[in-house]
Amino acid sequence: MNKEVIVIGAGAAGMESAGQLANEGFSVKIFEKDESPGGHLKGWYHLFPNRRDSVEVMDYLLDVIDRKEIELLTNTTVTKVSKKDGKFVVTTTQNKEYNADAIIVTTGFDLFRSERKEEYGYGIYDNVITSAELEKMFRNGNLRCTDGRIPQKVGFIHCVGSRDEKVGNFYCSKLCCVSAVKQAIEIREHVPESNVFCFYMDIRMGGSGYEELYRESQQKYGVNYIRGKVSEVAENYEGKLVLKVEDTLVGKPLKMEFDMLVLMVGMEMSESGKELAVNSGLLTGENRFFAPADHHFGSNKGNVDGIFYAGACTATMNLTETLAHARSAVDDVVDYFRRKK
Amino acid sequence: MSDFGYVLLKNRHIDYEANDKRIAEYIYAREPSFGYCMECGCCAGTCTSGNFTHLSLREINILIKRGETSTIKEQIDKCMLCGKCTLVCPRGVNTRNIIILAGEAIQKLEANEL
Amino acid sequence: MNFELFVIPFNIGLYFIIFYVVYRSVVWFLDLSRQDKLRLQRGFFGRAFWQSIKEIFSESLLHRKIWKTNARLGYMHTSLAFGWFLLIIFGTIEADLFGTSHLNPPYKAIFFKYFHPEPARSGIEVAYAFLMDLILAYILSGLFLAVLKRFSSKSVGMKKTTKLLTLDKVALTSLWLVFPSRLLAESFTSGAYGSGSFLTGSLGNALASFLPAEQLAYPFWWLYSLSLGTFFILLPLTRYMHIPIELFLIFARNSGIKTGDQKGSYTDIQIYSCSSCGICIDACQLSFSAGINNIQTAYLLKGIRENIDVTDIVPNCLMCGRCEAKCPVGIEIMPIRMIQRRENIYLPSERKLLKRYFPDRKKSPAPKPPVPPSYSWIPEGRSEKAKVIYFAGCMSHLTPTIKKSMLSIFEAAGVDYTFVDEEGGVCCGRPLMLSGQTKKARELISYNSKLFYETGADMLVTSCPICYKVFKESYKLGIDIMHHTQYIKKLINDDALKLNFMHKTVSYHSPCDLGRGSGVYDEPKYVLSYVARLQETEFEDENSLCCGGSLANTKIDNPTRALIAKDAARELTKNRPDYLVTACPLCKKTFGAVTETDVVDISELVAQVIVVPQAKRLMSNSPIMRKKKVTVKNNC
Amino acid sequence: MSNYYDTLMKDVRFVEGLNACMNCGVCTAICPAAAFYDYDPRKIVIAVQTKDDDEIEKLLKSETIWYCGECLSCKTRCPRGNTPAYVIMALRTLSQQLGFFTESEKGRQQFALKRTVGDNIFEYGYCVAAYAMKPELHPEQGPVWKYVIENARDVFERLGGKYDEYGGGPMRKIPEDVRDELIRIFEVSGGTELFDDIERHSKAKAKEMGLETGDKGIDNPYFMEVYTKDSGGHHC
Amino acid sequence: MKLEGEENKIKWADYQKEIADDHFFYVRSCIRQSLYPGSEQFFLNLLGNILKKDIYENPSHTTCTGIGYHGDVVPFSTIQTVVARHYALMKESGYKNIAISCVTSFGIYTEILETWKHFPEELEKTREYLFKATGREFDIPENVSHTSDIIYKFKDEIASMAKYRLVDKETGEPLKGVEHIGCHYAKIFPKYGVGGAEFPQVLSGMITTWGGEVVDYPERRHCCGFGFRQYLVQANRGYSLSNSITKFESMKPYKPDFILTNCPGCNMFMDKWQYTVKEMNGNTYGQDGNAIPVLTYEELAGLVLGVDPWDLGLQFHAVQSEPLLDKMGIEYSKEDKYKTIDGRQMGVPAKILNV
Structure with missing residues (x-):
């Protein structure tokens, strides 16, 4: 066929769809704003629910795009896509233009900026960290409080930046619950004498093996779960983090002290995705992610024929779903060219 | 000291750090399923005593873990130990034994033996 | 020659144990209640005495019951007990007949050979020597089995045997040494004097051929005496105390003394009567299905006897009664466990040796300060007038089909009944009793009793064997109490209920509290045979299994229960019946979770095959005949 | 009154305060009332959310709706944009209109509030005024306050005030015509009606309890009863 | 705590509200003018005479009825109309920026403005009621500021004129100030408060600008416990007291030199309850068994500017401020403490807490 397809973003969705496109015989260009591919996967330690090392998946994805039909352009941010006579022109920050017959947008997500939940004191109190930072600590093997102590009591705050009108995000980020469970287990493994508490509103374990992991966290690792949205965090005179929450299942307010608090940050439409949407006339939904053409059978399509979406740029998604979504985007691309013939 | 017609009130917060969690430790050591509860409330729903009063085994499970000793004491007395809770629990929590152990622990606590 | 130094250890041991047993008997007798003392006195001069003699002979010596359970084990016990008994009797006769005098101290019989080493002079003496050797050989064969059992319990047909403590081991060793040392002492003596019969004589000759027999005999007589002495001295601290105490137990039991619900002399006698034979371990499903081998009755009684912490043992029991049914000594295990649960003793008292020889006299626990009633918040119950009370029980509320079936049976039989716990009742109190909280249980008992009384009924029917047992034993209602299986049988016999026969095969699981617990074996089977083809299983009546769901065990977790349930269900469904039938909601639920076979309650089967009279069926659609609507509240 | 929920929906504070509660407890966690009273704002919102008339009537007659201190801390944090305090304010208003407030000890205190703050507004044009803050009713203000009141004119003069005089400045007297305007506003906008509701229902309750209320002021047994009575059971 | 440093100034950029810089229509607080x-008076003096701004007080403005409203005896429609009357007075006097002395009032003014945005029919109804009752008409103000906002706005100018700084005269160390923001200042609408609801800067900004250091303690955001009906009815006062004590206990280990508040009620409670607690059980929360002086932002500005503390009225607080004055090195006259405006000696209160 020798058609050219451009993939915007070299995260998991971008790499997987590029590989599939190449399998279908297309020549592919991937644009990545970072200096290397991998997206958020780069910062991750172990993946849920089977605790596989993220490097394994990363290696798989790097193998997928390591072929002559695929050209990877890093440090290149796409600012605009326009359609002219059935062909697409992609503009980058370097003001270069590239032509393509079809586009797959895989601009992914940004993590919620935790400073916006001021009451949790992120950026104010030292030992309030995000789930992404904790992954890095695991990866680097330095699970420590800022003063060098090994944390003995760690709390996980669920739904930071998700399901919260106060920060404008009404949706559930889906993977924070299971991430918290996984990280709680890992804390217990790293520091066996530690106590770990998760503060949740609902434990949403809607994936294969998730509920089992949740159960294991209780049975094998003794992770504690307290139902209530954390109201505020402060630091006391001893430097401990004081947390206020209602233990809703007994209907009493609760005060607790922690060495470290982990904010389970949610997902938001990426800034680069937002810019692309505005410049290119791509529609976004109320949740600010790209609006798919149809919730059930058009989740890879948008409002411009020939521009397809894959992965977390359309909705919050875990890695399994992202990879599947990426492959189904390629199906839509194939179908697009078949229709055009 | 002066009387102003009102008094200082006791803080109702569960003060986790200050609370005595020996009862929970006593139970954890003897009944590991104590930690398996996912607070579904099945036990409280089927409870024979709960049919008549506000006894909630689910709440008791939590209160023990938080060290709210006085409330636990008053609540577990209401249990009739009929065992329906244990039968319906989806997580296999031996609720009945938890109640019995809590009773034991409280006795010991009061006798300064814990 | 009438005395030798080596008889001293034996004499000390013998007089000590005689003194000790007399002392303990007196203490126990004094501590008995007035009624029990009277019973004992009456028994002593009555039939009980002779019965006891018979039982002592058949059980303590011959171990008839053990023979029934396990022949090899029976042989072992008999050879040791009966053999030793014979050895003493015939030894005494021997000393009397062939000795120099007639009034011999006891040791004379024991060490007769030493004092009279001469070869047999007459035919009678030869025969007697042969008899004595035969008895010794008999004992030694049993001893061989006992040693074998210790190292490989399977070889004597036992899956498990009791584990021993250090003192037990010392006593055991001394016991084991008694007979070989006697054999060797007699053999050397025989060898030196050319006496003895087929055993001691032959062995003696063989040994004497290459060893200085005369010099070697002496130390073995010492060893023999020392073994006996040590064994007697240690007796009160070990399970062998059962040898003397069992005699008292048999007599006391035959005199009509029962365990009751309090600790006292009789429980003590029972506890000391346990020989730790381990039959209870083999009978226990916790052992053979779940691999839990340290909580059985033998360990419980030993723990109590020796002041070891039994906190973990006491509640870890299904109270299915299988061990009690099999206990060769006939110890009333269930009441003892209940007493132990009630006593609520968490910490063992100190284990000083002297304390164990002379334990504190019984000692009722210090009266607790009066506590306010626990269940005062229960709203007052309302009950309707009726002839028959139906009490489903807590567990039946989790099996609504049992309730529904019973109601349709009542309706079909036109019974004037009231469903007292339709909207969820107050627990019968047995679970509280099972965990030792009798006082609290009493509150529930009086609440329910009042409720029942107000109905004016003369019959109480329940679907739950747990409730049934407590209604029977602890409620004083003065009305008929029936489990629904009994009641259905009654309805059938009264012609009140017409039932079809269903061409299905069923096997029946007898619930613990109904069968062994309350002796109701026949009625359920009668009803079942009436409506379906009842298959026999390997586990009938007293030998029936526990489903594992028992409320009595508060310790084991669900997976363990499932192990027991699976094993039991597998056994009961070996012949592939269409239904596994039980008569208890808890068994139904427990089995239901582990077997593919449909598990039903008898009432459910019966309800399926009710014959509704033609006229009634035709009328059933008319509004005036529409039955009272039964609402079943499902709480979960 | 056929449906309490519909009536409540006529109150904009209620509409503003109740979107959809997901029971997260963020409000109770920082609620100063929940820290000291047997009280859980989350549960009130949940109860109201059922739209069940019986549930709501129970609330209207309960002690629990009177525990809130209206600090509005709950508004800041609710992830669903609810304001339990507004819901409670709407419930309180309705409870007073229907006379249900006299069913609870804390509710009956509304009489004291009306006779102090409410009457102050008409009498002085202020909710609270130095000359109405009698040291004997406010011992916690201490000897300094007693001193200030005893030397009120001097103290206020030194600090630039106009104690009970016309003109500008602190504690100035509000002119008669201005107070008339205030009273007219109350009449037009329903304020007087609420005052009357409180008075009427309280007087009925006082009669039932055998206590005098007087026509105005605080020198009456019913006032002292509701102002000082704490029969316990409010905190645990 | 990393909030107060320069690098974090932009952190709450979302919450930098607009504050008018001149031509204010001043409305008073019932509690503040009483206590x-x-x-x-110093606020008016500061703005009018020191900062040379135009600020005007209309003598016919009244209570906003806020305490009645939050005591639930005044309905919402009534308070809207009373507030509307003030807007009418403002319009009549030719002002568009309102400067509100009371935090309860401030909360109500903002709540009403927001209500009118969400429910225009409420605005119409209010116009109708006001006209019917008084014949007045009103405009919605252009700028709504609390008086602490205004001092915050001019904090740098004040610093430049300052005679004293919030430092220990002996050691040169910054004084430790606890700031307490009235709940209704920003908890209802974080956007109306400088720095939002969680870490408002309105007071902490003053403290740091004038040389002090802000104490961040766990119960910083907890309500003082006023609770309207909870304080106003004697039977409920245990609630108010207990909430204040929660705060005192929490701040105690930090050894604060003073408490700064911007709310009439908070100011009163944090001050008076220290007296009550000491009377009840002998507890104190300041350094060396002393009480902690509680200041309003005007008083703090006044001290920094070198105004005579007795002209500010510090002597009429329950907690006396001499230890703080001494620490800052402020000169004051002991004799003038209880003198009338014309120099007459007045006598001394019976029992003073900490001097």
């Missing part, structure tokens, strides 16, 4: 008349 802290010196503060209100």
Whole structure:
């Protein structure tokens, strides 16, 4: 066929769809704003629910795009896509233009900026960290409080930046619950004498093996779960983090002290995705992610024929779903060219 | 000291750090399923005593873990130990034994033996 | 020659144990209640005495019951007990007949050979020597089995045997040494004097051929005496105390003394009567299905006897009664466990040796300060007038089909009944009793009793064997109490209920509290045979299994229960019946979770095959005949 | 009154305060009332959310709706944009209109509030005024306050005030015509009606309890009863 | 705590509200004019005479009825109309920026403005009621500021004129100030408060600008416990007291030199309850068994500017401020403490807490 397809973003969705496109015989260009591919996967330690090392998946994805039909352009941010006579022109920050017959947008997500939940004191109190930072600590093997102590009591705050009108995000980020469970287990493994508490509103374990992991966290690792949205965090005179929450299942307010608090940050439409949407006339939904053409059978399509979406740029998604979504985007691309013939 | 017609009130917060969690430790050591509860409330729903009063085994499970000793004491007395809770629990929590152990622990606590 | 130094250890041991047993008997007798003392006195001069003699002979010596359970084990016990008994009797006769005098101290019989080493002079003496050797050989064969059992319990047909403590081991060793040392002492003596019969004589000759027999005999007589002495001295601290105490137990039991619900002399006698034979371990499903081998009755009684912490043992029991049914000594295990649960003793008292020889006299626990009633918040119950009370029980509320079936049976039989716990009742109190909280249980008992009384009924029917047992034993209602299986049988016999026969095969699981617990074996089977083809299983009546769901065990977790349930269900469904039938909601639920076979309650089967009279069926659609609507509240 | 929920929906504070509660407890966690009273704002919102008339009537007659201190801390944090305090304010208003407030000890205190703050507004044009803050009713203000009141004119003069005089400045007297305007506003906008509701229902309750209320002021047994009575059971 | 440093100034950029810089229509607080008349008067003095701004008080403005409203005896429609009357007075006097002395009032003014945005029919109804009752008409103000906002706005100018700084005269160390923001200042609408609801800067900004250091303690955001009906009815006062004590206990280990508040009620409670607690059980929360002086933002500005503390009215607080004055090195006259405006000696209160 020798058609050219451009993939915007070299995260998991971008790499997987590029590989599939190449399998279908297309020549592919991937644009990545970072200096290397991998997206958020780069910062991750172990993946849920089977605790596989993220490097394994990363290696798989790097193998997928390591072929002559695929050209990877890093440090290149796409600012605009326009359609002219059935062909697409992609503009980058370097003001270069590239032509393509079809586009797959895989601009992914940004993590919620935790400073916006001021009451949790992120950026104010030292030992309030995000789930992404904790992954890095695991990866680097330095699970420590800022003063060098090994944390003995760690709390996980669920739904930071998700399901919260106060920060404008009404949706559930889906993977924070299971991430918290996984990280709680890992804390217990790293520091066996530690106590770990998760503060949740609902434990949403809607994936294969998730509920089992949740159960294991209780049975094998003794992770504690307290139902209530954390109201505020402060630091006391001893430097401990004081947390206020209602233990809703007994209907009493609760005060607790922690060495470290982990904010389970949610997902938001990426800034680069937002810019692309505005410049290119791509529609976004109320949740600010790209609006798919149809919730059930058009989740890879948008409002411009020939521009397809894959992965977390359309909705919050875990890695399994992202990879599947990426492959189904390629199906839509194939179908697009078949229709055009 | 002066009387102003009102008094200082006791803080109702569960003060986790200050609370005595020996009862929970006593139970954890003897009944590991104590930690398996996912607070579904099945036990409280089927409870024979709960049919008549506000006894909630689910709440008791939590209160023990938080060290709210006085409330636990008053609540577990209401249990009739009929065992329906244990039968319906989806997580296999031996609720009945938890109640019995809590009773034991409280006795010991009061006798300064814990 | 009438005395030798080596008889001293034996004499000390013998007089000590005689003194000790007399002392303990007196203490126990004094501590008995007035009624029990009277019973004992009456028994002593009555039939009980002779019965006891018979039982002592058949059980303590011959171990008839053990023979029934396990022949090899029976042989072992008999050879040791009966053999030793014979050895003493015939030894005494021997000393009397062939000795120099007639009034011999006891040791004379024991060490007769030493004092009279001469070869047999007459035919009678030869025969007697042969008899004595035969008895010794008999004992030694049993001893061989006992040693074998210790190292490989399977070889004597036992899956498990009791584990021993250090003192037990010392006593055991001394016991084991008694007979070989006697054999060797007699053999050397025989060898030196050319006496003895087929055993001691032959062995003696063989040994004497290459060893200085005369010099070697002496130390073995010492060893023999020392073994006996040590064994007697240690007796009160070990399970062998059962040898003397069992005699008292048999007599006391035959005199009509029962365990009751309090600790006292009789429980003590029972506890000391346990020989730790381990039959209870083999009978226990916790052992053979779940691999839990340290909580059985033998360990419980030993723990109590020796002041070891039994906190973990006491509640870890299904109270299915299988061990009690099999206990060769006939110890009333269930009441003892209940007493132990009630006593609520968490910490063992100190284990000083002297304390164990002379334990504190019984000692009722210090009266607790009066506590306010626990269940005062229960709203007052309302009950309707009726002839028959139906009490489903807590567990039946989790099996609504049992309730529904019973109601349709009542309706079909036109019974004037009231469903007292339709909207969820107050627990019968047995679970509280099972965990030792009798006082609290009493509150529930009086609440329910009042409720029942107000109905004016003369019959109480329940679907739950747990409730049934407590209604029977602890409620004083003065009305008929029936489990629904009994009641259905009654309805059938009264012609009140017409039932079809269903061409299905069923096997029946007898619930613990109904069968062994309350002796109701026949009625359920009668009803079942009436409506379906009842298959026999390997586990009938007293030998029936526990489903594992028992409320009595508060310790084991669900997976363990499932192990027991699976094993039991597998056994009961070996012949592939269409239904596994039980008569208890808890068994139904427990089995239901582990077997593919449909598990039903008898009432459910019966309800399926009710014959509704033609006229009634035709009328059933008319509004005036529409039955009272039964609402079943499902709480979960 | 056929449906309490519909009536409540006529109150904009209620509409503003109740979107959809997901029971997260963020409000109770920082609620100063929940820290000291047997009280859980989350549960009130949940109860109201059922739209069940019986549930709501129970609330209207309960002690629990009177525990809130209206600090509005709950508004800041609710992830669903609810304001339990507004819901409670709407419930309180309705409870007073229907006379249900006299069913609870804390509710009956509304009489004291009306006779102090409410009457102050008409009498002085202020909710609270130095000359109405009698040291004997406010011992916690201490000897300094007693001193200030005893030397009120001097103290206020030194600090630039106009104690009970016309003109500008602190504690100035509000002119008669201005107070008339205030009273007219109350009449037009329903304020007087609420005052009357409180008075009427309280007087009925006082009669039932055998206590005098007087026509105005605080020198009456019913006032002292509701102002000082704490029969316990409010905190645990 | 990393909030107060320069690098974090932009952190709450979302919450930098607009504050008018001149031509204010001033409305008073019932509680503040009763208990802290010196503060209100100094505010007028500061703006009018020191900062040379135009600020006007209309003598016919009244209570906003806020305490009645939050005591639930005044309905919402009534308070809207009373507030509307003030807007009418403002319009009549030719002002568009309102400067509100009371935090309860401030909360109500903002709540009403927001209500009118969401429910225009409420605005119409209010116009109708006001006209019917008084014949007046009103405009919605252009700028709504609390008086602490205004001092915050001019904090740098004040610093430049300052005679004293919030430092220990002996050691040169910054004084430790606890700031307490009235709940209704920003908890209802974080956007109306400088720095939002969680870490408002309105007071902490003053403290740091004038040389002090802000104490961040766990119960910083907890309510003082006023609770309207909870304080106003004697039977409920245990609630108010207990909530204040929660705060005192929490701040105690930090050894604060003073408490700064911007709310009439908070100011009163944090001050008076220290007296009550000491009377009840002998507890104190400041350094060396002393009480902690509680200041209004005007009083703090006044001290920094070198105004005579007795002209500010500090002597009429329950907690006396001499230890703080000494620490800052402020000169004051002991004799003038209880003198009338014309120099007459007045006598001394019976029992003073900490001097």
